[in-house]
Amino acid sequence: MNKHSLCFISFFFLFFFMLINFLMSIYFIMNNMVLFLEWEIISFNSMNLVMSILLDPLSLTFMMFVSLISSSVIMYSKSYMSSELNLNRFIILVLLFVFSMILLIISPNIISIILGWDGLGLVSYCLVIYYQNVKSYNAGMLTVLSNRIGDVMILMVIAWMMNYGSWNYIFYLNFMGNDWSMKFISAMIILAAMTKSAQIPFSSWLPAAMAAPTPVSALVHSSTLVTAGVYLLIRFNNLLMDTVFIKFLLLVSGLTMFMAGVCANYEFDLKKIIALSTLSQLGLMMSILSMGNSELAYFHLLTHAMFKALLFMCAGKVIHLMNDNQDIRMMGGLSLYIPLTSLCLNISNLALCGIPFLAGFYSKDLILEVVMMSNLNFFIFFLYYISTGLTMFYTIRLLMYLMVNDYNLLSIYNLFEEDYIMLKSMFILLFMSLISGSFLSWMIFSYPIMIYLPYNLKMMVIYVSLLGLMMGVLISNMKIYSLNKFLLVYNLSFFLTMMWFMPSLSTYGLNYFYLNFGQKLLKNVDMGWSELYSGQGMYNVIKYYSLVNYIYQMNNFKIYLYSFILWMMIYIFMVMML
Numbered sequence: 001m002n003k004h005s006l007c008f009i010s011f012f013f014l015f016f017f018m019l020i021n022f023l024m025s026i027y028f029i030m031n032n033m034v035l036f037l038e039w040e041i042i043s044f045n046s047m048n049l050v051m052s053i054l055l056d057p058l059s060l061t062f063m064m065f066v067s068l069i070s071s072s073v074i075m076y077s078k079s080y081m082s083s084e085l086n087l088n089r090f091i092i093l094v095l096l097f098v099f100s101m102i103l104l105i106i107s108p109n110i111i112s113i114i115l116g117w118d119g120l121g122l123v124s125y126c127l128v129i130y131y132q133n134v135k136s137y138n139a140g141m142l143t144v145l146s147n148r149i150g151d152v153m154i155l156m157v158i159a160w161m162m163n164y165g166s167w168n169y170i171f172y173l174n175f176m177g178n179d180w181s182m183k184f185i186s187a188m189i190i191l192a193a194m195t196k197s198a199q200i201p202f203s204s205w206l207p208a209a210m211a212a213p214t215p216v217s218a219l220v221h222s223s224t225l226v227t228a229g230v231y232l233l234i235r236f237n238n239l240l241m242d243t244v245f246i247k248f249l250l251l252v253s254g255l256t257m258f259m260a261g262v263c264a265n266y267e268f269d270l271k272k273i274i275a276l277s278t279l280s281q282l283g284l285m286m287s288i289l290s291m292g293n294s295e296l297a298y299f300h301l302l303t304h305a306m307f308k309a310l311l312f313m314c315a316g317k318v319i320h321l322m323n324d325n326q327d328i329r330m331m332g333g334l335s336l337y338i339p340l341t342s343l344c345l346n347i348s349n350l351a352l353c354g355i356p357f358l359a360g361f362y363s364k365d366l367i368l369e370v371v372m373m374s375n376l377n378f379f380i381f382f383l384y385y386i387s388t389g390l391t392m393f394y395t396i397r398l399l400m401y402l403m404v405n406d407y408n409l410l411s412i413y414n415l416f417e418e419d420y421i422m423l424k425s426m427f428i429l430l431f432m433s434l435i436s437g438s439f440l441s442w443m444i445f446s447y448p449i450m451i452y453l454p455y456n457l458k459m460m461v462i463y464v465s466l467l468g469l470m471m472g473v474l475i476s477n478m479k480i481y482s483l484n485k486f487l488l489v490y491n492l493s494f495f496l497t498m499m500w501f502m503p504s505l506s507t508y509g510l511n512y513f514y515l516n517f518g519q520k521l522l523k524n525v526d527m528g529w530s531e532l533y534s535g536q537g538m539y540n541v542i543k544y545y546s547l548v549n550y551i552y553q554m555n556n557f558k559i560y561l562y563s564f565i566l567w568m569m570i571y572i573f574m575v576m577m578l
Contacts, residue, residue, distance in 0.1 A: 003087040007078040010095055014071035018064050025060035029443060048166055054108035062105050065302050066224055069309045070098045072425040073219040076313055079421040080215055094219065097123040101224050108170035110161060114154045120225050121147040127216040128209050139208040142507060146205040150195030153188040160185050173238045187245045189236050197229030197282045199256045204503040206279050210271040214316030217271060222278050222312050223305030230285045230301055237294040250290040254383035257283025259500055261390030265397060266497040270315050270326045273398055277352060278308055280387060288367045291374055299444050300363035306436050307351040307359055310429040314345035317422055321415050332405035337415035342403060344426045349399060351433050353392045353465060362437030368461050369451040389464035396472025
């Protein structure tokens with residue numbers, strides 16, 4: 001098959017799949033219906049293994065968004081990966097990823113969920129190591145091993161759900177909540193979601209996974225794979241609300257949101273900045289989910305998927321033009337040369353900040369006002385609002401570096417914008433980044449939400465955003481080391497730059513003890529005592545005795561002759577015995 005024809009076929013297939021999902025979701029919402037399809041594969045000892053499909057407004061809208069983003073990404077890859085020899089392999093990997101995601105979305109059964117979940121992990125690994133070098137291999141191993149923890153948790157959930165006689169978890173969420181084994185299951189589910197959605201302490205794999213090609217980052221590491229954990233928690237949310245683990249999740253995800261916001265301000269790699277912003281938004285989704293508002297988390301998940309995929313696509317185009325250079329200090333003045341890409345980049349960045357009436361505003365503003373109304377302590381409130389300010393901070397810093405500063409890469413350059421395939425796919429997502437917020441707020445919520453707050457509290461979001469904007473403009477004009485001298489000691493700033501040392505802890509921190517112990521084992525046991533007491537030791541003893549014997553024989557003629565006679569006597573004796 002021609003390498004471009006597969007792109008076209010998969011693009012049209014996914015696009016029509018998106019349209020079908022859209023129409024079905026509208027129909028399901030209008031009629032308030034849920035479709036549950038079940039196919040019994042095997043039945044033994046009252047244990048049923050069934051393949052079940054759950055179609056409800058939640059799964060249909062999510063499938064619609066996944067297929068829209070993946071169709072845009074495949075169209076974008078046709079141009080972005082055009083110099084790739086094995087383009088078909090890449091497209092097939094992306095399609096495998098999309099089908100795993102769809103399997104995860106439509107399954108109310110924990111068995112089919114682990115099929116989709118593991119498919120996501122495996123295909124994600126294949127895509128991260130797509131460009132084959134040492135950095136990609138390390139990133140891929142970190143990704144896949146972090147995600148294995150979550151896979152093992154889901155396997156444990158499968159084992160524990162044997163108690164209930166079926167694996168359709170959807171039936172047990174409401175009336176099995178007080179069962180102690182269900183509490184254990186909920187802890188496992190939360191841990192699994194934390195690994196897939198890269199919460200602290202598993203955060204380090206998400207920026208490392210930026211070694212993948214940019215279309216992969218746009219599809220996998222912004223909108224689908226990392227939201228699988230959030231989606232799982234949305235499905236399980238009735239069960240989780242009474243447990244103590246969800247309070248723990250609230251704390252951890254709030255800290256993740258804050259940590260990612262701080263680290264993005266210290267980062268100079270374009271893709272890593274966007275990855276950290278994804279991490280920050282994931283923290284926001286997880287924390288509002290752990291406060292019990294799963295609808296809001298779902299709303300933010302969908303709006304965020306749109307503008308973040310667009311942001312990655314624009315970043316990929318910029319990296320292409322910059323001669324595959326990702327350092328934002330080398331870029332600048334792009335709006336003069338690539339106006340349409342800059343337009344998409346700026347709009348998606350502003351949607352990320354929650355500028356009014358773009359996609360991000362509807363979900364983010366609602367989340368923050370619900371937090372304001374909720375009965376929680378000041379620390380959580382502080383984490384939410386500071387993180388919102390930090391979002392504005394790193395976004396404006398990025399805009400200043402990309403759009404306002406001078407171009408720093410080469411003295412002769414040719415920046416052009418004639419790649420219409422990339423632009424078309426970007427414009428699909430641009431349109432959605434503009435309207436998806438209002439459109440989803442009509443679709444998801446069955447009644448309009450009105451939040452009444454005092455003036456200053458209502459304007460709090462705008463206050464922190466303006467503060468972040470001001471800081472972003474100031475900091476982007478200031479050298480980072482002068483900021484450190486001005487505000488922080490060096491060690492603290494190093495701590496903030498390195499994602500709170502998480503990448504080091506989750507690689508060398510885990511490896512060091514075992515590798516060190518293995519080396520000592522090798523030195524002292526394998527090459528030490530066990531050598532001495534087995535082959536090598538025996539060899540040494542025999543060698544020593546043979547040397548002594550040899551010296552004796554050579555230096556004493558009487559013993560030599562006597563031994564000769566002795567041997568002869570033994571020989572005669574043995575012959576006589578026979």
